[in-house]
Amino acid sequence: MLKSYGVVAGRLVPVENGGATVDQVVWVDLLTPTPEEEAQTEADLSLDLPTRKEMREIEQTSRLYSEDGAQFMTAMIPAKSETDEPIMEPVTFVLTGPRLVTIRYHEPKAFELFVQRAGKGHMPCPDGEAVMLGLLEVMVDRLGDVLERAGQDVETISRRVFERQQGRARRSARWQVLLEDIGRKGGLVSVIRDSLGTLDRLSVFFGQRLRHDTGTTQATEHQGRLHDLTADIRSLSDHAAFVAQKVNFLLDATLGMISIDQNTVMQIFSVVSVVFLPPTLVASVYGMNFEGMPELSMPWGYPAALGLILLSALLPYLFFRRKGWL
Structure with missing residues (x-):
């Protein structure tokens, strides 16, 4: 699916509904694109878009690079993160001139939230850089919410592990449930840490582009937003590491309790x-x-x-x- 967005009266609107021309397009979103849609986008913007296999490469040089004046940046973004079994897939951001192209094969909630907010004019999107910053901010907000929920769930599991129980009939079934809960929370936190790590590297690479844009109020604003975004990413990474350590502690404690029983x-x-x-x-x-x-x-x-x-x-x-x- 190929969606194009332009800016009309300060709001982000789909091209086909907002009356914007091709020159006014600031964002092209490719969701599980067909070969025809990829070819059309490559021809319109003179780009060589990465394939799904190339997006999954783990080398940093394959995820963050410049080519023909465009910057290609790939990060791992979870979808269905409100559950304990999120879908982890790469999302590629391509900045070419004043436009942003995103390529993805899953549907993170952040994209939908960003379109809603930008469509109401709450997040100005005059160009591709602003669109990308807005998307990243929403993604980090989502990851922060998911991490907060995971931390609260881990606290609940901690109380269940160390609560005093009468009798011994409940033992085996109770420990099995606790181990399953700990395993799911550990997997969720691992996904969040992986995503934050790729976003951190992406923000550093993105900052190199923004440093070349100086002398304008908009460039200064973008740099300030990226600085705040990077600080948020790193603070969340530290908190995710703390939650991961607590999950490991609870796993060891639960296994110790099982051994005592x-x-x-x-x-x-x-x-x-x-x-x-x-x-x-x-x-x-x-x-x-x-x-x-x-x-x-x-x-x-x-x-x-x-x-x-x-x-x-x-x-x-x-x-x-x-x-x-x-």
């Missing part, structure tokens, strides 16, 4: 085995039925043997209780 169960089995060992020995002795065993013919032999069995079980039990092993 398992050791407790094994301890109980061991104590029970020891408690029943003396009665088993007594019963084995009197089960041999030798003729020379005087107790077998005595009237008090049977109750005495039962009493001895009971006593031999009771004494180890009391000993373990006094030691606090039960």
